Amino acid sequence: MKRDGALESLWQSEIKVYGHENDVNRTHLDVVIVGAGITGVTTALNLQKKGFDCMIIEAANMGHGTTSGTTAHLNTFFDASYDEVIDDFGLDAAKLLALAAGEALEIIHGNVVEFNIDCDYSPRTAYLFSLDEEQEKILDDLVEGSRKAGIEMNETGINPFGIPSTKVVEIPGQAQFHPIKYIKSLMGEYVKDGGRFVEGCRVAGVEKEGDHLVVSTQQGNIVCDHVIYATHLPPGKNIMHFRNAPYRSYVVALKLRDNNYPQALGYDLYEAYHYYRTHVINGEEYLIAGGEDHKTGDIENTNECFERLVNYVGRYFDIERVAYRWSSQFYESADGLPYIGHLPGSPDNVYCATGYTGNGMIFGTLAAKTLSDLVATGDSIYKKLFDPARTKPLASFTNFVKEGADVVKHLLFDRFSVDKIRTLAALENGQGKVVNYEGYSLAVYKDDTGKEHILQSDCTHLHCTVKWNSEEKSWDCPCHGSRFGINGEVLTGPAVKKLKKPLNPE
Template sequence: MRRDGKTTSLWQDQIPDYESDNQALKSGKIYDVLVVGGGITGITTALLLQKSGKNCIVAEANSIGFGTTGGTTAHLNTMLDTDYHTLISNFDEKSAQMVAGITREAIEMIRQLANSYQANCEFKELPGYLFAQDEEQAKYIDKIVEASRKAGISIEYTNQIPINVSFQKALVFDKQAQFHPTRYLYALANAFEKAGGTLLQDCKVTNIEEGDIIQVPTSQGTIQARQVVYATHIPPGVNLLHFRCAPYRSYVLAVTLNNEAQYPDALVYDMQDPYHYYRTQDIDGKRYLIVGGEDHKTAHMENTETCFRNLESHVRQYFDVDQIAFRWSSQYFETTDGLPYIGHLPGASDNIYVATGFSGNGMTLGTVAAIVLNELLTTGQSPYKDLFAPGRVKPVAGFTSFVKEQADVIKEFASKWFSQSDLGELADLAHDEARVVEYEGTSIAMYKDEYGRIHAVNPTCPHAKCAVAWNSTEKSWDCPCHGSRFSCDGELLTGPARSNLEKINIDELEEADGE
């Protein structure tokens, strides 16, 4: 199964790309809704809309599950990365209650859809544990308990946690869950097609022409639709939301253990910065411990292999590891105030919608987005419309974070773009090494693969002209400003960029140098 990087996740191993039954784009047909993106947000949204009577088409640039849905750790939470103390502080108590309610609804919907469509995704409801390891964390846990109870979360202190890690204080919250995300996604995609929906894979949206009937040029022809939903993780092009969302990467290990008793039958989280998260997954009779962490802003870590080494060291400190079976990384976007953006796309016409900014809770909040978007596109209203509105303006909540993110963007423009090194370094590239070099006044992003072949591209991201940085783990060029990612040959992997990096012919450069 293809994905947006060189590593293979547990969810993609031995699973082929999805085979669609309804891939034909009908010329001249006007669809009610075009959903751009084939992850959990896009497929769930399309299925709900199709069941509501809309005639829907999904356009996925690669294969469904290619991006974050194929790289998640598949925790399903009412206790989100943005805790309820922060939500009440940034918003109010009623908003926190609404978030708790809609996340519970989303988890229950996943359970119902998995059962209805026989997803074989091993959905399992479990308790969640959060533990503090120092005095400061312990004090903050008290704030989380108080705020969570105000939001309506069932939460209690506990003297035990299901992993062998020392702690000062811990709490347990019920009715969390987990599942196998790609099996679930495939079942929903199949149900969408059987309901009459059209699913196009390898269908790249290249532009959009607004109007009552939206014209959408794609790599497979022009799609016409009355409404468009961007379920692309972050909307393509240049938009206000790119300055309200910051891209991050997270790292994951799936390991087997020598001691069967060490597999936790729960979802577990520490309070480190960045935090670690743990759970168990059974797949076809084989058991894995999944551990994630080491998060950092995209392209802000010079050697991403260090993240995996640190994570492996952490796992081996507390667990009797038999084998590192899988390792992978994935991307998510943080919003400035802690809640996702779901609804009308700012700056676009009224019939264009977006869902983005799910932090590390993409499976839950992607489903929340599908619920809200289905309401908005079928009735024009939703009780969550204002809460998740992408155009919301809060001059206090998240303002400091917003300024920090913009300072990082300015920093990248000012320093990274003009980085230089001598041309002689080109010859010094080791196999599987990458570097940005300067050649006759032109910056070139170069990678020498394991066979000694040179791959070279212009390092300027076409989205907002930032300079990309090499991701040694996923073998990709990543943009530190807004999270666009490209293969070693410059092929676009994830937006918001719409086009590839410019490819450079090294042979021509070398011949010119010899002359």
């Protein structure tokens, strides 16, 4: 499995599986980077070029997680709008965020040029459009805040997506690319510069021993000076698990009968907004549309999410067929900005990058810039803004309490809402379900041949009850977003141990 789900994304055929470097028991490394998505690979390349001896450790393969599930919009505006950032953090912080966004976009373009990367990089104009009066008010506030922060937005009468709108604004200077082609090329540069890459090796934790850090993995221990978690949530138990909420977003790549593929980026302003772009793969052009976001584990029949998305897009586009469909995970931070920097409660020189709120290509690149600066110099212009230990806005505390209460609810009540069954034969082929069978809470999936895959239903992270994801064929934890395959293998952390087999499965 090259991606963390059963469905194939538009990008994953480009994933390169590297050979495993068996010996991880190094005498000493400067930096260990955990995770080989855009954050990890870009950070490793930056540091290797600065003269650091680096190793990337990846539990699966390069691009296994959200980097192969993204829609790869490259924006200088974010889910946390600039007017919201001004209200929560102040105008100076909003201006710094705008500066950071522009720098991240420049870094990506600079890498494409410097390394001659064939990743379909294309400049694009983005369009934000309101569909009713409520959305129009949101758009007006968003535009005002963006202009104050230094982001150009201009009202226009044209919506290239043909969706009837009450107001449309265009944002020049945006872009798109093929995310796997991009990080595959960066990985090639990193390895060429002497960087090490270990696949199929899960990191369990980090301990301080004397002046150094010891990274424990499935293949042995590694001694190093710095550790960077580029994994969404770091493994184990730490404060980041309570400051981020896991979400799923749904994507379809569509063939259109009329070949009317808008060469732009588009977004409406629903609470769970829809987003659009196009891309050409092997000579075939596709409309890529996304939306229908929800908390991980909240919906088990995820086919309904795809159906709602296709039905909505079909109101405005002449769909011939759905060529690809997939979902992907992102983490919503408590205050809308990512957490990039020292991991609170950890030894010195242990860093994290998480809470990208669906803007991972830009924030992942920005994290790489920030973290490599912190490792190399101890400082970064963005250190304070993205500090994982920050607690400033009231909204952050409110969301922190809300997410904590949500976790407690799942811990206490989910196990009591499990259906009792007398026989496992009650499950249909292709069905997954958490059931109470002979006093055991079991996560049972019966595949299309009738074979039963039976596991204990407790997530191995903090023991919440997992939920079935019908389309990605995974067991998803609603508390902190850990995800597991049908045989219990970890697909997505923070869990590091697979789901257990039941004591008495029969």
